[in-house]
Amino acid sequence: MIPRYTLADMARVWAEETKLAHWLRIEVLACEGWARLGRLPQDDLDQIRARAVAPPPERVAQIEEVTHHDVAAFVQAVAEPIGPAGRWIHFGLTSSDLLDTGLALQLREAADLILDRLERLLGVVKRRALEHRETLCIGRTHGVHAEPTTFGHKLALWAFELARDRERLRAARQGVSVGKLSGVVGTYSQIEPAVEEYVCAELGLRPAEAASQVISRDVHAEFVWALAATAATLEKLATEVRHLARTEVREVEEPFGRGQKGSSAMPHKRNPVLSERICGLARLVRANLQAALEDVALWHERDISHSSVERVILPDSTIALHYMLHVATKVMEGLRVFPERMRANLDSTGGIFFSQKVLLALIDAGLPREEAYGIVQRAATESWERGSHFREAVWAEVEGRGVISKDEFWDLFTLGPFVRHLDAVFGRLEKLDVLDAQPASSPAGPQDGGS
Structure with missing residues (x-):
């Protein structure tokens, strides 16, 4: 994902240094697992613990120019400074034992950051729903006036949808928190299951119930599905803001900062660019789900067709959704609401x-x-x-x-009966468990005429 839409904390999750640090931890834990079984001498383990460091990405890249294999390059770079005990690095493992287990750690960290951002947004939407529980506006179906509702009811609907996204993401986080150290076709032919159990326990992962050379990709597809579903919710929210901000409607307006310009040519413009950006990024995340589903059907015990796809879609999808949640929180926190305009629109069709x-x-x-x-x-x-x-x-x-x-x-011809039962909805909303909303701390990003 380009830096324009990448927040610093998520960037760290997908940094090359982070990945190599995870791989090193897995390798050292595997050595500890072998030592617990008596296969690896304690003196060698002590040397490994003392000398094993995550190699600089530049060194791994340098070796990879010769090996044309990133994991083999990493193993060589780690073993070099250890000395004779370095022969135990990667003992009984295959590349995907590192790749998939390390990926699980990155996806879990990414999910935690996304859930944190979602919690903030949910808190803001709930607060604003309660703020506008009695702000009357016209409800529209097919884009045409239907019956009165309240703006708070509209927001309450979003809050409950975000809460469901939260549960889906929590389940996806749990689903992807799975490790695998079972060898080249998943049969533990050159490694003991106890080593896998030890490593996974130390990492807070569960061992894959069964694996080939890789963890089955339905796990990752389900994770991306949860991301895409959440992105769709944010697109729904942003699309409504865009519609309500149209000049002919003008019931809401995005926050517009001091010095911000809506157009290089027209000084009067105050465009809903943040909501438009959310809608655009939602298309990207949703499209990535198709690629994730394509990765499920690998050949036999594994091919590598999924690898190039995942190097793009998993960082990009998590980075994009994380940023979308941040921007959506900024929009909802600063959203200007015009009750008088809502009432004028409600009255505009003569009842x-x-x-x-x-x-x-x-x-x-x-x-x-x-x-x-x-x-x-x-x-x-x-x-x-x-x-x-x-x-x-x-x-x-x-x-x-x-x-x-x-x-x-x-x-x-009185308006009260239209919304007389909404206390039932808001009673449920008040019970909705959310953390206290914290203001978004980092800028929403570029405010130009593009996205």
């Missing part, structure tokens, strides 16, 4: 959103459903096309029918 309420009242008064529906639909059409108020239009249809009094009819 036609009362149509279902009137329909049910007429049915309750004894009219057949189809007859009642026709009355209400004709009145709504007249109101919409002529700009008249729906209440007067529909009363002109029913006044002479004697099915409902004028007072009863007029009482239908």
Whole structure:
């Protein structure tokens, strides 16, 4: 992932130095496992512990120019300064024992950072939902006015969806926390299962129930699926902000900083660029899921077709989602909400959103459903096309029918009943377990006309 969308803490997870440090730890722990079984002399283990250091990436790259094999280059670079005891480095192991177990550590660390960012966003969305629990706005289906809701209810929906993403990510973190030191085809032919058990226990991983030369890639595909599902939630949130920020709607506005410019040509522009950036990155994460699924079907006990894919999609997907969560938190923290504009939009269609309420009242008064529906639909059409108020239009249809009094009819046109049961939703929201939201500490990134 390009630096533009990479935050420092996630960059460290995927740094080459981090990867090599994980590999070294696995190699030393494997030596300890062999020593516990009496296979590796204690004096040699002491030398390994004293002299084994993670080699500089430059040294590994230098050796790899000759070996054309990154793990073989690493093993050589580690063993060189140890001396004779270095012969025990990588004893009984195969490359994927290092690669897959080290990758599990990186994915677990990445998941922890993502979950931390998600927790912050969830806390902000919950707080703002409660803040706007009574802020009336029009609900839209198919982009068309439907019935009133509250902006807080819209945010509560997002909060519960984010909470489900949190559970999916927690499960994915657990799923990918698996290690493997079982040799070239997973049969422990040259290594004892006890070594794998010891290494995995020390690393806080569980041994793979069964493996070939690699850990089965459904594990990693499931992890990327959880990332993609979370990215889709953020895209949903950002898309709504973009729609509501349109000039014709203008119910919300992204935070706009001092000195920020929305356009190089038009000084008036205040574009929802952060939300647009979230939507763009969501496409990337979602597309990477396809590649992760393609990696599941490897040949026989293993081929290497997955390796080049994972070197791209796993860092990129975690880096992108981590950054998206950060940006989404900035958006939700600083989102400007315009209740007056929401009310103006709600009132702009002359009350036609009362149509279902009137329909049910007429049915309750004894009219057949189809007859009642026709009355209400004709009145709504007249109101919409002529700009008249729906209440007067529909009363002109029913006044002479004697099915409902004028007072009863007029009482239908109150907003309170639309949201009278939302306390049930907000009661559940108040019980939603989230950490106290902390302000996002690092900048959201570039604010230019691009993304």
